[in-house]
Amino acid sequence: MERDAIWVGTSWKMNKGPAASVAAANELARMSFPAAIQPFVIPPFTSLKDVCDRLSGSRVAVGAQNMHWQDEGAWTGEISPTMISECGAELVEIGHSERRTYFGETDHTVNLKVHAALRHGLRPLVCIGDTADEYSYSVTNETLARQLKVALHGVSEDDVPQVLIAYEPVWAIGASGRPADAAFVERTHNYLRKVLINIAGSSAGSAIKLLYGGSVTQDNAAGYVALPHVNGVFVGRAAWNVEHFQALAEGVIA
Numbered sequence: 001m002e003r004d005a006i007w008v009g010t011s012w013k014m015n016k017g018p019a020a021s022v023a024a025a026n027e028l029a030r031m032s033f034p035a036a037i038q039p040f041v042i043p044p045f046t047s048l049k050d051v052c053d054r055l056s057g058s059r060v061a062v063g064a065q066n067m068h069w070q071d072e073g074a075w076t077g078e079i080s081p082t083m084i085s086e087c088g089a090e091l092v093e094i095g096h097s098e099r100r101t102y103f104g105e106t107d108h109t110v111n112l113k114v115h116a117a118l119r120h121g122l123r124p125l126v127c128i129g130d131t132a133d134e135y136s137y138s139v140t141n142e143t144l145a146r147q148l149k150v151a152l153h154g155v156s157e158d159d160v161p162q163v164l165i166a167y168e169p170v171w172a173i174g175a176s177g178r179p180a181d182a183a184f185v186e187r188t189h190n191y192l193r194k195v196l197i198n199i200a201g202s203s204a205g206s207a208i209k210l211l212y213g214g215s216v217t218q219d220n221a222a223g224y225v226a227l228p229h230v231n232g233v234f235v236g237r238a239a240w241n242v243e244h245f246q247a248l249a250e251g252v253i254a
């Protein structure tokens with residue numbers, strides 16, 4: 001993975017069964033992406049191994065959408081870091097707002113998962129975000145600082161640069177979301193960088209990649225990436241079609 005690249009990725013969320021995932025991965029494997037871009041896709045668990053196999057040796061990194069923090073055990077329905085590694089994934093998404101809102105993910109479990117991912121050589125992609133209420137009460141910064149501090153608690157300065165952070169305002173995600181305006185994203189990412197430097201020190205805190213997500217499209221992606229401290233975008237709906245994904249990735253640096 002290119003250290004200074006702009007990260008452009010998508011989670012397919014609960015879309016694409018095994019056949020559709022394999023078809024998409026085969027298409028992605030044939031595609032080229034600008035050298036300055038680090039593309040990544042995050043398929044559902046049922047396709048993880050197949051997608052990893054098809055994209056192995058390509059420029060596209062593959063991740064899992066969630067995981068448990070234990071290596072094994074009586075945790076019905078869960079997937080462990082060892083299972084994800086064995087599939088060939090390099091990344092794991094942790095703490096997406098849909099998991100926090102509907103499946104009981106907490107700051108504490110996010111922290112356990114970050115440590116587990118790093119122990120297993122997986123790159124954690126930690127999602128943080130303020131709710132619409134928090135935004136309207138102007139406590140966005142407080143929420144994000146808390147989420148970041150707990151997520152990174154106990155992570156060594158050496159490991160911190162492995163972590164990717166995606167700031168995804170909950171009010172910006174999905175069909176009912178509205179994209180955050182660029183000035184707000186700029187202010188918030190500046191603040192996040194300060195918090196990261198405060199947590200991890202200047203060198204490690206500056207090295208962490210900070211992505212923006214929430215209603216990112218081909219029309220607005222380049223505007224976000226042009227902002228200071230926005231090192232990439234994490235895209236949902238607008239990148240589920242692989243040709244749209246490629247076009248969005250190319251457009252980001254056009």
Ligand SMILES: O=C(CO)[C@H](O)COP(=O)(O)O
Binds near residue numbers: 010096
């Ligand atoms: O996680 C996301 C990107 O995969 C995020 O939820 C944004 O989704 P979108 O609003 O459909 O882009």
